[in-house]
Amino acid sequence: MSFASSPAIVRLPLWRSRFVLLVLLAAFAVLVGRSLYLQAVDTDFLQMKGESRYSRVIETPATRGRILDRNGEALAISTPVKSVWAIPEDVSAGPAQLARLAKLLGVDARELQTKLADAERDFVYLKRQIPPETADQVAALGIPGIYQNREYRRYYPGGEVMTHVIGFTGVEDSGQEGIELAYQKSLAGNAGSRRVIKDRLGRIVEDVGSVRSAQDGRDLILALDGKIQSLAYSALKAAVEQHRARAGAIVVLDARSGELLALANVPSYNPNNRGRLGGAQLRNRAMTDTFEPGSTLKPFTVAVALELGKVTPSSTVQTAPGRLTIANYTIHDAHPAGALTVAQIIQKSSNVGAAKLALSLPREEMWALFHEVGFGAQPDIGFPGEASGRLREWKQWRPIEQATMAYGHGISVSLVQLARAYSVFARDGELAPLSLVKLDGPVTGKRVIAPETAHAVREMLELAVQPGGTGPRARVMGYRVAGKTGTAHKQENGGYSAHKYLSSFVGLAPASDPRLVIAVMIDEPSAGQYYGGAVAAPVFSQVMQGALRRLGVAPDAPMRPIELPGEGEEAKEST
């Protein structure tokens, strides 16, 4: 009996087997459809999931560019340091270990304890920016829950000498002051990121592609000359101490290129260690502070008069009796003289002479020259906080104001503006554009006065530093120097203080073919002497001598020792 014909078998209806077959086929079709969907239509999801198992995006930080002086000496460099942080909850260490940690980090052990006791927080910095060697020692302690990350720290080898120009960066490596702030964008660069494949051990085995490549910050080469800067700073500092002054500033310009070779301020601070910083130390007086320049402005008044053909250097102006009263205000000369030539007005620094000269000039012409040499406008060299000073519209000038402006009162300028304005006399009538960064050679300036006028004023400025002038202490052996002293009463509570002075000197050398313009300002000298010729001129002489030698400028005068004037022989300046 065959199996099929066995009576035990119940014959099932045919549709049942077909139904099962259909169900199986349908299930298969669903599977095919799903896999087709996943593999062909919605591919991204699975690919992403797969990639996340082995590929990683890593950040590639950009290094901040270096700042170099014109000779390639480093003024600011970033170097990696470590910051140590902890997850307080995870830290388990014995007291001995913690004491060692505190000692390594240089923090108080109790302070460390309180930081780690705060279980609420899950991230706390223990110490930021420690040297890599110390960080290695910390890692060697092997305390769980303590981690390190890499940061950059900026170092300034020049310290307090350079700091007012360079500025500094904050803890996040972004510029806060000075050049660091002004050139933040190009110095910082751009951090990049890349996608890589890592193997089981975390080694990078393949570069899948760069998302963004990192761009390191560009190095910046400044116009600054490290040696001249250092010389200027130490000379200035010595003078400020000697005269017990409140502050001082000095600016050294290359007359040919308009480059800023040195700029220093006292008091200063160390940018590497900014623990206690006062506003006074931070201030870059030469750039951001303005003052009434006093007599250093007289050459510009004379230049206007010469330019308009009103006078020649040998025209005479009657300054007797040493007083001039205009509308209830009297202008004084320290040493009343009789008739002075225009050249002698500069040499002896006569206020009355300058005022009389100014009153014979049209207001708009005087304003135009003051404006053209850069007074009352920012020098535009891209330094944060450049002061523009105050130069009022000529339409508002009353005669007394025009007269006082002739000798530098009722107008305010910054030291940088003053130095730049003197470049007009150094460059035969052209005003140099200032530059903080190194340039390739001489630049063309903007013509402000005729070359003949510039020559004539330069000759008068040379007289002013000869015996009989107000600034013989500014002379430099072997070089012809031209310059002007300034002594101004400081402004206080809306008036002029009787015993607080601001001494200044601005000059250029060698007078036959000027290379350098130096401006010095000493604020409130209070050790007895206060005339610009006694306080500021010696600083000028010292720095000029060193800088000229440094630049290898050929002497243009016979080498004769300079005899300093005896007590009372110097022409006293009118304040």
Added chain:
Amino acid sequence: MAKLNLVLLALLLACALGLITSQHQARKGFSELEREQARSRELDVEYGQLQLEASTWGLHARVERIASASLGMRAPDPRRVRVVELEAAGK
């Protein structure tokens, strides 16, 4: 027919092995490159630190102090300095 298939199989195997080897080589090469790049970064860092050190040792004030104090040097009197004009080269 079977012979051709065998040859193709052998060829396929050879290609596969070749691919694996070259991939491995590439990865090894890449990790080498990574290592060298890391080294170059480290050297850069060291260069920066050395530059810092050089700048610190070469501070003008320090050089001057050592020159005048321990070496007894001083700037020559300007009268004893001769300035030599350099012949303009290439003219």
